[in-house]
Amino acid sequence: xxxxxxxxxxxxxxxxxxxxxxxxxxxxxxxxxxxxxxxxxxxxxxxxxxxxxxxxxxxxxxxxxxxxxxxxxxxxxxxxxxxxxxxxxxxxxxxxxxxxxxxxxxxxxxxxxxxxxxxxxxxxxxxxxxxxxxxxxx
Numbered sequence: 001x002x003x004x005x006x007x008x009x010x011x012x013x014x015x016x017x018x019x020x021x022x023x024x025x026x027x028x029x030x031x032x033x034x035x036x037x038x039x040x041x042x043x044x045x046x047x048x049x050x051x052x053x054x055x056x057x058x059x060x061x062x063x064x065x066x067x068x069x070x071x072x073x074x075x076x077x078x079x080x081x082x083x084x085x086x087x088x089x090x091x092x093x094x095x096x097x098x099x100x101x102x103x104x105x106x107x108x109x110x111x112x113x114x115x116x117x118x119x120x121x122x123x124x125x126x127x128x129x130x131x132x133x134x135x136x137x138x
Contacts, residue, residue: 012084014097016133019108019117022083022097029076030093030112036076039069094127108133 043062050063080087086096086107093112098105101120109119109130119130 019097036072
């Protein structure tokens, strides 16, 4: 548990409107993460070769590109966390928003590519157990 007593690092509780308002910004961050991941995939073989030759002065011209990819990913993940959003799966761009549903703490659940937040699940379950939001705001 975090210092706040929440079983996650965020202390922010979102409304559905607040979570939905962040969707465009989150999509920008996930686009940057995808771009960074692609850079890492495109340069990994060259970076592996350079790393294997590092003890004998090996290097690579793609090193800067690789580092920029890492920085894009790291910066975007950090920015998402700073919003109070809980990152659940980097592969698919899955995010959770702490939310009070009828006096119970749950997660609103959103995945990159969805135009708005439409799902929720208990904090101790996950994506496969998400349920549709029946009420617009509780």
